[in-house]
Every structure is written in C-alpha cells, then in structure tokens.
Amino acid sequence: MQDTLEQRGPDSADPIIEARNVSVTYDLEHRDAMVLDDVSIDLRRGEILGVVGESGSGKSMLANAMMDAVEEPGITTGSVTYHPEDGDPVDILDLSHEELNEFRWEEVSMVFQGALSSFNPTMSIRGHFEETLEAHDYDVEEGMERARQLLSDLYLDPDRVLDSYAHELSGGMSQRALIALSLILEPQVLLMDEPTAALDLLMQRSILSLLADIKEKYDLTILFITHDLPLVAGLADRLAILYAFELAEVGTAEQIAHDSKHPYTRALLQAVPNLDAPTESMRPIEGTAPNPAHVPDGCHYAPRCPLATKQCHQETPPWVDVEENHRSACFHYDDAEDAVPFDLEEVSDA
Amino acid sequence: MSDRATPAANSWDDDDDVVMSLEDVSVHFEKEQGVVESLFDEPETVQAVSDVSIDIPENDVLALVGESGCGKTTLGKTIIGVQRPTSGSVKYRGQDVWDARDGRGDVAIEHGDIRRALQMIHQDPGAALNPNRKVLTTLEAPLKKWDPDMSTEDRRARIFALLDRVGMEPPEDYAHRFPHQLSGGEQQRIALVRALLMNPDVILADEAVSALDVSLRVETMDLLLELQEQFNTSFVFISHNLSNARYLAKEAGGRIGIMYLGEIVEIGPPEEVLNDPQHPYSKVLRWATADLDPTAQKMTDPPVRSIDIPDPVNPPSGCRFHTRCPEAREVCKTESPELGDGAGSPDAGRCAACFRTDPDHEYWDSEPLDGVDEAESPSLGD
Numbered sequence: 001m002q003d004t005l006e007q008r009g010p011d012s013a014d015p016i017i018e019a020r021n022v023s024v025t026y027d028l029e030h031r032d033a034m035v036l037d038d039v040s041i042d043l044r045r046g047e048i049l050g051v052v053g054e055s056g057s058g059k060s061m062l063a064n065a066m067m068d069a070v071e072e073p074g075i076t077t078g079s080v081t082y083h084p085e086d087g088d089p090v091d092i093l094d095l096s097h098e099e100l101n102e103f104r105w106e107e108v109s110m111v112f113q114g115a116l117s118s119f120n121p122t123m124s125i126r127g128h129f130e131e132t133l134e135a136h137d138y139d140v141e142e143g144m145e146r147a148r149q150l151l152s153d154l155y156l157d158p159d160r161v162l163d164s165y166a167h168e169l170s171g172g173m174s175q176r177a178l179i180a181l182s183l184i185l186e187p188q189v190l191l192m193d194e195p196t197a198a199l200d201l202l203m204q205r206s207i208l209s210l211l212a213d214i215k216e217k218y219d220l221t222i223l224f225i226t227h228d229l230p231l232v233a234g235l236a237d238r239l240a241i242l243y244a245f246e247l248a249e250v251g252t253a254e255q256i257a258h259d260s261k262h263p264y265t266r267a268l269l270q271a272v273p274n275l276d277a278p279t280e281s282m283r284p285i286e287g288t289a290p291n292p293a294h295v296p297d298g299c300h301y302a303p304r305c306p307l308a309t310k311q312c313h314q315e316t317p318p319w320v321d322v323e324e325n326h327r328s329a330c331f332h333y334d335d336a337e338d339a340v341p342f343d344l345e346e347v348s349d350a
Numbered sequence: 351m352s353d354r355a356t357p358a359a360n361s362w363d364d365d366d367d368v369v370m371s372l373e374d375v376s377v378h379f380e381k382e383q384g385v386v387e388s389l390f391d392e393p394e395t396v397q398a399v400s401d402v403s404i405d406i407p408e409n410d411v412l413a414l415v416g417e418s419g420c421g422k423t424t425l426g427k428t429i430i431g432v433q434r435p436t437s438g439s440v441k442y443r444g445q446d447v448w449d450a451r452d453g454r455g456d457v458a459i460e461h462g463d464i465r466r467a468l469q470m471i472h473q474d475p476g477a478a479l480n481p482n483r484k485v486l487t488t489l490e491a492p493l494k495k496w497d498p499d500m501s502t503e504d505r506r507a508r509i510f511a512l513l514d515r516v517g518m519e520p521p522e523d524y525a526h527r528f529p530h531q532l533s534g535g536e537q538q539r540i541a542l543v544r545a546l547l548m549n550p551d552v553i554l555a556d557e558a559v560s561a562l563d564v565s566l567r568v569e570t571m572d573l574l575l576e577l578q579e580q581f582n583t584s585f586v587f588i589s590h591n592l593s594n595a596r597y598l599a600k601e602a603g604g605r606i607g608i609m610y611l612g613e614i615v616e617i618g619p620p621e622e623v624l625n626d627p628q629h630p631y632s633k634v635l636r637w638a639t640a641d642l643d644p645t646a647q648k649m650t651d652p653p654v655r656s657i658d659i660p661d662p663v664n665p666p667s668g669c670r671f672h673t674r675c676p677e678a679r680e681v682c683k684t685e686s687p688e689l690g691d692g693a694g695s696p697d698a699g700r701c702a703a704c705f706r707t708d709p710d711h712e713y714w715d716s717e718p719l720d721g722v723d724e725a726e727s728p729s730l731g732d
Contacts (some may be wrong), residue, residue, distance in 0.1 A: 054563045155657055173419070173658060200590050202416040202638040206657040212649040217694060227564060230593075230640035234649055253644035271565045272643045273593035279600050284569030288533060344643050 015042035015083060015094075016189060016221050017066060017108070022078035024061045024070050026292075033292040035074070036061040037245040037300075038316075045083075048215060048222040050253070051238030052268075056289060057244040060226045063191045066223070067108060068092050068100060082107065085188070106136060113194040115174035119166035125177050126162040129184055136334040143184060150180035150350070153217065154210055155311065163246055172203035184216070189221045197226070208235050223241040229272055233239045233257055238325070241265045244300035246291050251326035258344050259337075261320075261328040264301045266340035281342075298329070307339045366454075368443075369430055369551045369584055370406040370468075372390075375438035377424050381663060390603040393664045398424040400612040401438070406552055406584050411604030413587045413595035413620070415635065417599030417659055423556055426588045430468035430554045442467065466496055469545035473557035475537035479529040483541055492547055512543045515580075516573060535566045539573065546577065552584045559594055564576040575601050584611060592639040596620045608632045611662055611670040614689055628702035630675050654681060655721045669704070672719070677706060679716035 019225055023037040036058045043049055043066075053059040064070045066080055077184040080092040084107065095103060104110070119128060126144075133143040148158040154176040166174050175195065182190060196204040212235060226227055226232050232239070237257040241249045241264065260266050267285045274282070287304035289297055296303055302312040311331055319327045330336060381394040398421040406412060406429060414422040427433035431440060431447040440447045445459040472478040479488055489509045493500060500508075506525075512517045513521035516539045531539055538558065545553050555574065559567045571594065585602070589595045599620040606624070607617040608631060616629040627633045630653075637653050638650055654674040660666055666673045672682035682705065689703040705713035 016396045054565060170658060200418055200638075201592065202634060202652070202654075203657065205638040206652045207639065209649050209651055228640070229564070230642045232640075233642055233644040234640060236644075257642055257644050269642065271568055272570075272642065273568060273591075275593050275636070276640050276641060276643075279597050282568045282597065284567075284572070285565040301553065333623060 002214075013042075014045045015041040016045040018079075018081040018083070019043075019066060020064075020079045022062070022065050022080060024058075024065055025075050025077075027073060027075065028293065034038070034295055035245055035292050036065060037295065038078075039242075039245075039247050040078075041240055041250065043221060043223055044238075045085075045221055046219070047237040048212075048224060048235055050232035050239045051223065051225045051242060052227065052232065052239060053225075053242030054227055054268075054289060056240045056292075059227075059242050060193050061224065061245075062242065063110065063193050063225050066092070066191060067104060067110060068095065069104075069110070102136070102192060105132065105182075105185045107187055107188060108191060109182040109185070110191045110193065111179055111182045111195045113197040115171070115178040116166055118178055119174065121166060123183075124163060124165055125169075128181055129162070132181065132184055136212075136298065138185065146186075147180065147184055150183055151177065153214055154180055155202040155206075172199050172207070175199060175203075175293070176207065179207070179211075179214075183218060186218070187220075189223070191223045191225075193225045194227070195224075197228075204231060208232075211235065229268060230274060235322065241268070244295065246300055247329060248301065249326075249328045249330075251322075251328075255323070255326040258270070259326075260342070261322045261326070261333040261336050262330050263305050263307050263332070263336045263340050266336055266342045267304075269342045269344075270340065307335055356372060367407045368405045369408050370403050371439075371441045371444075372402060372429060373439045373441075375402050375425075375428055375435045375440060377421070377428055378434060378436040379543065396662045397421075397612050397665060398662070400665075402612075402702060403438075403613055404429075404607070404614065404617075406586065408551070408584060408673075409578070409582045410584045411578065411587060411599050411602035412585070413589060413599040413604065413606045414609055415589055415592055415595045416609035417609075418590065418661060421662075422588050422609050425609065425614075426554045426556055426586050427462040427470075429586050430470060431464060432468075432470070462496075466548045468549055469549040469550040469552070469556070470554040471538070471541045471545055471558045473728055474561050475541045476529065478541050479537060481529050483528070485527055485532075486527070486530075487539065488548065489525070489544055492544060496548065496692060508547070509543070511567070512546060516577070518541055532561055535570060538570060539563065539653055542573070542577070546583070549581070550583055552586060554586045556588045558587070559592070560589065560591065568597065571598050571601075574598065578602060591623070592635055596624055608635060611660070611665050613670060613703065614703040615671065615704070617689070623710060628707050629671075629704045630677050630706070631671050632676075632702070642681070651670055676718045676722060678722055679713055680719065681705065681711075681713050681716040683719070 022036060022039050026033040026035060039062060051059050051062060065076045068076065070076045076093060080262060082090045082092055129144060129147045130140055133140045150159055151158040156173060156176055161177055169177065196207050203207050224232055224236060233253050236253050239251065239253050240247055243264045248264045249256065251258060257267060260269065270283045271285050285304060298314045299312045299317050302308040317329045317331045319329055320333050321327050322333060353369055362452040377399040379396045379398055381396055402425060414426060418424045424433055427626050428440060434448055442459060442464045447464055449455050450457045450459060450461040486509065490505055493505050508614045509525065510521040513524055518524040518536065518539060519578055559570045574585060579695045587595065587598050588675055595606055605617055607614045607618045608629065610631050616623055616632045623632060624636060627636055653676050655676060660673055668686050669682040672678040687703045687705050689701050
C-alpha cells in the first residue's frame with residue numbers, strides 16, 4: 001500500500017511534463033529558506049491540473065520551476081522532463097539559455113496574473129503579437145490570422161483589441177488578450193499562475209468557461225495555479241493541494257472534493273465560504289502556515305493538525321495510494337475523515 | 351454598549367432605529383480628459399452611483415455586492431459620509447451630514463460627532479497602517495485627537511482591553527510591534543480596533559477580507575460578527591465575492607444588496623436573494639460563484655449576452671443591464687425599472703428592479719432583443 005517516491009513515480013499515465021523531487025531554495029545569509037520541498041508531480045497530456053495552495057505555499061514556485069524560470073538567487077534542484085508528442089524527452093533544467101527561449105512560448109507558455117504588468121505599456125497589443133512572432137521566426141501574416149481567431153475565441157473584437165494599448169482595455173479584456181498572446185505560437189502546454197485573481201468573479205468564471213472551450217479546440221494541457229479551490233474545482237480534471245512548500249494530496253477533482261484523505265485539504269474545504277453550505281459548517285483553520293526559513297521537521301502540517309502524533313513531527317510522511325489516481329501524504333490518511341468532518345453532500349443539499 | 355446619547359432634535363425622524371438614511375443619492379465624477387480617448391470635448395461624467403435610497407438601521411449588516419466599477423465602494427463611502435453626493439441627502443440620525451459639515455441650517459449633531467460615529471476599514475491592512483509607527487502609537491492617535499483630556503493610563507487600558515477583545519494576547523506585546531511584525535490577519539484586526547475605539551455606529555468594511563488568505567477569511571468574518579454583536583455596531587460590508595457576503599449577512603441576519611452600474615438592482619435577506627434571485631443580474635452573479643462540488647459545477651457558458659461591462663460614462667438607456675441581460679426585451683431599452691416596482695415583491699425588505707417581477711407589466715408583450723431566447727409568458731417565468 002505504501003511506497004516511496006524513489007521506488008516509483010507518483011503517476012503513470014502519459015505525462016507531458018514530469019517533475020521529480022523538485023526543490024527550490026534561497027541561500028540566505030544566516031539560513032537557507034526552502035520555498036519548494038521535494039515536489040514530484042506529473043502533468044498528464046490533455047488534462048487540466050489545478051494546483052491549489054494558500055499564499056506563500058510555494059505554488060508559483062512550482063510553475064516557475066517547471067519552466068526553469070526561478071529567479072536568482074533561487075536554486076532549483078531535481079528534474080523536470082518534457083515529453084513532446086513525438087521526439088525525445090527534454091530535461092528542462094539542463095537547457096541552455098537559447099534553448100529555453102525557444103522552449104518557452106513554442107512548447108510551454110505561461111500566463112501570469114495582472115495582464116497590465118505583462119504588457120509593455122508603450123506598445124499596442126498588435127505590436128506584442130508581431131514581436132513575438134518575429135522573435136521566434138514565425139510567419140507574421142499567418143500568425144496574425146491566428147491571433148484574430150484566438151481573440152474572437154475569447155469573445156474579443158480583434159480589430160479593436162489589436163489597435164489598443166493595454167491600459168485602454170478593461171482588466172478582463174487585457175487578461176483575455178494575454179491568454180491569446182500566450183497561445184500565438186501554438187504551445188502544447190499552458191501554465192497559468194492565478195490568471196484570473198485580480199478580476200471579478202463573473203469575469204473569472206467567464207474566462208474559465210472560455211478556457212475549457214479553448215483547451216478542447218487547441219488540444220492543450222493546462223496547469224492552473226490558484227488559491228481559490230472552488231474556482232478551479234469544476235474546471236480541473238485533477239487537483240493537487242500544496243501546503244507549506246510540499247504537496248499534501250493529489251487526486252481527481254471529485255476525489256478531493258468528496259473524499260479527501262488529508263486533514264489539511266479537509267480543513268481547507270471547511271474553511272472556504274461556499275454559497276450552498278450552511279454557514280455553521282464553515283470553520284477557520286487554527287494556527288498559521290510556517291515561514292520558509294523555519295519549516296518544521298516531519299510533516300509540515302503537523303503543528304496545526306488535529307491528528308498529529310510524534311511520528312508526524314519527526315518523519316516526512318510518504319505518499320499513500322488511497323485509490324486509483326488519488327494519493328495523500330499523511331500517516332493518518334484513514335482517520336482524516338473522522339478527525340476533520342466534511343461532507344460535501346450534506347453541505348450541498350442544505 | 352453605545353454610550354452616546356440619542357440626539358434630542360430628531361423630531362422629523364420618526365424611526366429611531368435608523369442610523370443612516372440615504373435618499374435619492376447620486377454621485378458623479380468627472381473623468382480626466384485625454385486619458386482614454388479624446389472624442390469628447392466636455393469632461394466625461396461617470397455616474398458612480400445613481401438615485402439610490404437606502405436606510406441603515408442600528409445593529410445591522412448590509413453587504414453590497416457587484417462587479418468592479420459598479421459603484422459599491424462609492425456608495426459605501428457615501429453612506430459613511432466621506433463622499434459628498436452630487437445630489438440627494440445623507441442623514442445621520444435625522445441630521446443631514448453635509449449640512450452639518452458646511453454649517454447650513456440648524457445643526458443638531460455636530461459634524462465631528464458624526465465623523466466619529468462612522469468609521470472605515472480598508473481592503474489592504476498593510477497599506478492602512480503607518481509602517482513607521484508602533485501599533486500603540488497608531489491606536490493612540492484617534493483617542494488623542496478626540497479625547498485630549500484622557501490620561502495616558504486610561505488610554506492604554508482602553509487600547510489593551512480592545513486588543514485583548516480581538517484575540518491579540520498579550521496586548522502589551524502586540525501594542526509594541528510595528529505593522530511588518532504582524533500577519534495580514536493581525537494587521538486587519540489592528541485596523542478594526544482603530545475603528546472600534548471611536549465606538550462607531552457604522553463601520554464600512556471595504557473588501558476587508560478579500561486580501562486575506564482563504565483560511566483566514568471565515569475567522570475574520572466571525573470576529574466582525576462577534577464585535578458587531580458586542581458593540582451594537584452596524585456594518586456595511588463591501589465585497590465582490592457573493593460567498594463572503596452571504597456568510598456575513600446571513601450570520602448577522604442582515605441584507606445583501608446587488609449593485610450594477612451605480613444602481614441597486616436587488617436587495618433582501620441573503621437566503622432569499624441567493625436561492626431565489628429575482629433580477630437576472632443576481633442570477634448571473636450566482637452563476638459566477640463557483641460551487642465546491644465539481645460534479646454539480648458544469649462549465650457552462652455565462653448566462654449573459656456580453657461578458658464585458660458597458661462603459662459607465664455612457665450607461666445604457668432604460669434598464670442598464672439590458673445590453674447583457676439574457677431576458678431583455680424592447681421595453682427594457684427605453685424604460686428603467688425602479689427598485690420595488692414589481693407587484694410580487696412587497697414583502698419586508700425584499701425587492702428587485704426588474705419588470706419581470708411584475709406579471710402585469712407590458713414587458714411580457716414586448717419583443718425580445720437580439721440574442722434573447724424565445725419569449726416566455728409570465729406564468730412560466732421564474
């Protein structure tokens with residue numbers, strides 16, 4: 001039932017990006033700060049994987065590490081392997097600067113939150129598309145045709161948007177234009193780091209429903225990073241829950257929402273204000289998340305966990321396969337349900 | 351809890367329970383020219399709030415919800431008398447706030463007293479606290495200003511007692527910290543304590559929990575509710591998040607007000623507004639609020655005809671929602687529905703500004719607009 005990462009990868013189905021034992025550390029003067037701790041996860045071809053974590057849990061680091069984009073002086077260790085549809089696997093962390101530049105955009109593209117800071121304020125949206133196409137030696141005319149198609153797929157008026165500057169568009173429109181830009185070189189994978197966080201709920205959900213359509217149309221694999229569990233629950237095929245720089249639980253969206261086997265995930269589900277839940281069932285999580293320079297030994301969640309035993313404080317819990325596709329990093333996964341009661345059925349029917 | 355005497359001269363106000371009363375309030379802003387386009391010669395006017403009337407009773411919670419740019423913050427600021435309305439009146443216990451400010455007519459309650467009774471907590475607690483000042487210095491400032499005779503010991507005792515009350519123990523330790531030595535949740539509590547020191551009647555909490563981590567939100571809202579009960583304070587809670595608004599309004603037995611382009615389109619008890627939305631826009635917001643259950647939550651297309659909000663400089667004629675409304679008909683382009691017009695919504699506090707609430711309205715005989723599904727009859731309407 002239990003086996004460790006060294007013996008076997010965390011997932012087996014056709015992966016497009018395989019991250020193994022990825023850690024990111026910052027070598028500070030007095031002590032090291034670990035902002036991503038030995039994370040192994042697969043992004044499967046054609047799926048939408050939602051990575052959920054609170055602020056400071058290391059979720060952006062995971063996306064950055066996957067593209068070898070962690071900024072100095074951060075040090076990324078472990079391995080990230082990209083499997084193109086045809087061709088040999090590529091180790092992303094070994095790529096040269098030039099190779100990386102090509103790899104980004106053409107194979108894997110990234111969308112950040114806050115489109116305004118991603119666009120150059122002195123360049124029109126059209127300029128961004130043309131510049132990107134030229135920099136990667138693509139046919140500009142053909143590319144701009146695609147740009148128009150992408151923009152209309154995202155419910156934007158191509159002529160108006162292409163001639164605008166980023167500040168002339170609303171937040172929702174510029175964020176959608178940014179998504180179109182990220183797809184202009186026809187990447188296989190889209191990494192999205194809180195792509196909707198600064199937007200209104202209605203725009204967030206509208207973008208998500210557009211994303212679902214676009215993913216089908218362009219055959220994409222999407223990694224969607226967010227702090228908002230309910231937002232991504234309906235979009236994602238699988239969810240990965242990150243707590244204090246390490247993965248706590250991975251499973252299908254249904255498994256995580258209905259049948260979580262990790263006390264942190266369950267506490268998080270309880271804490272999220274949900275429209276359908278009786279308000280009495282919402283409870284905050286006691287305590288605070290650890291600081292990257294003072295990460296506790298053993299399970300990172302142990303100091304806040306109602307199930308924690310001596311073992312939890314000393315040893316890192318191994319991955320446990322609870323069922324197919326569903327793994328939890330908890331010694332007491334079997335007791336999580338009783339210790340942190342959360343029943344979505346009950347909650348939704350109320 | 352409140353030690354403030356009820357003002358004597360409020361004979362024209364027959365309802366003592368109402369703290370703030372807004373009548374036909376509009377707030378317009380002139381837009382700076384040349385920023386977006388220079389098509390207009392005259393300065394453009396943004397109608398941030400138009401023709402809103404609302405009462406805030408004592409010990410009440412009103413949650414205002416809407417997309418950004420819908421005017422919820424401007425309305426909130428107008429309610430607590432920091433934003434001067436372009437037209438309409440804002441009254442605190444019967445006294446017009448802006449008359450008191452300008453010294454017009456008989457001023458029954460001084461502006462200073464009104465100012466103290468209406469407080470605000472901002473969205474980003476980190477930016478609301480002076481980073482160079484210790485918590486104690488920050489908290490002493492309002493007391494020194496409004497009660498200069500209070501002794502240092504009394505002042506500190508009062509601050510420590512409140513810090514203790516919001517769960518910051520030991521208060522002596524927290525009082526001597528700087529804001530950067532506090533977590534986001536703790537900073538927000540300091541901002542809350544600062545507002546509470548004045549024993550206010552109304553606190554405006556503008557997106558007060560949005561910046562906090564998911565796991566801290568419920569905790570912070572619980573604290574707000576607890577204090578609301580203890581201090582008999584009314585809260586105007588502004589949020590773009592329906593789930594947060596619902597939590598707070600429901601637990602406090604308050605109301606949710608849905609805003610769209612400067613107008614309140616629906617208002618009422620949270621369970622009624624959310625479980626049985628009368629206004630199509632409330633339904634849209636309901637759709638936009640993700641459900642935790644992935645099986646129940648299908649990725650459907652947004653129930654609006656256009657996902658972008660119209661320009662508030664040129665709000666649509668008639669019902670402002672008609673350009674996006676999935677139910678809009680010809681009559682919606684020309685006539686604007688009033689809040690509470692509908693025949694079916696006279697019951698306490700619950701009303702929506704939509705022709706569909708009135709089964710006898712000419713709306714039902716009007717032609718649907720382009721992109722609207724086939725017309726239905728009022729009996730089939732929901």
